[in-house]
Amino acid sequence: MNFYNFINLLKIESIKQEKTINLIASENYTSLASIIYSSSCYINKYTEGYPNNRYYSGCKIFDIFENKSIIESQLLFSSLFSNVQPHSGTQANFSVFQTLLTKNDKILSLDLKSGGHLTHGFKKNFSGQIYNIINYCLDKNNKINNYNIELIIKKEKPKLLILGYSSYQGKIDWKNLKNISKKNNCYILSDISHISGFICSGLIENPINFSNVVSSTTHKTLRCIKGGILLSNNEKIFNKINSSVFPGQQGGCISNNIIAKYISFKEANNFNFIYYTKQILINSKIMLKTFLYRGYKSSINETINHMFLIKIQSCSLLIEKILEKNGILLNRNFFPNDFKTSFKPSAIRIGLSAVTTRKMKNLEVELLANYICDIIENNEKKFNNKIKILCNKFPIYK
Structure with missing residues (x-):
């Protein structure tokens, strides 16, 4: 592939993003400033180690950037300690496991079909291959039941309880679950990858004081570039976590990304970001309400974050592909207690972060929900132009 073909492919992707509606709950659009800083000359610099303790020379300026990123993330999440080096949420979680667990230790986590995550067992x-995984499931109302979790903890005596999910739209009672875990000598890892933006805005309770460690990705509701972060208020545990990140399971950090993380953390430490996350919640509730009005079933009839599940009677894979042809991106997903396979599960997952970044509000998301319902019910392929008109009215970067 020559250079001009490569540039052309980038242009095609850029146009595609501008001309499609993104309802994938794990995605968002980072700022132009973050993109610029992530493409800086620090792409060239190897910065193995931590500030003031590097294994290569020439890192003094980068030490300033990483320290600023650490401080900004601490302010954002009211955390005493922060590690901004993990390349992803997966590597962040792996570092926690390396720190708190040994091989075959028990982990208690939400079942994947109930809304858990791959790295939770x-x-x-790797989590399911190295450790002894026990799952809890949602109750008959498709909600997390603290009493059921307590019964399992008392019986199984897990060493780690994981809180935080990839497709759960309800509340988490951090305080009560901490009390349960503490009585049974069980650590808590709160994986806030999907809800970190709401937590730093004060819209969802911060689990930092109820957890031994908090992990997160940075590219979902936090609206940063792709990466991971680890937080804690326990100095002893966090010193071990730092060693687990480096040299335990990754070498040099991605220097340019850490600078971009700092920019995004700074952007999130702002009243405008609070207004943004509040609008996500409004948009999410309006779209869910529209689906319910049209006769669709969700796992629960409310959402306190950016996402929700909608049960599909027909093939969810087919619906995903038809929606994509109409310019709408989302993903098929398990519904609680799903009996179908991961290739063709029973639901679709919808997230409102990216369209809210495009400044779409109440009317637009209600319109989108009705478009999706019409496409599902009529198997139609005539909405592409309507989607393009909507995208042109709400550009990403223009």
């Missing part, structure tokens, strides 16, 4: 993931 899926059998084909």
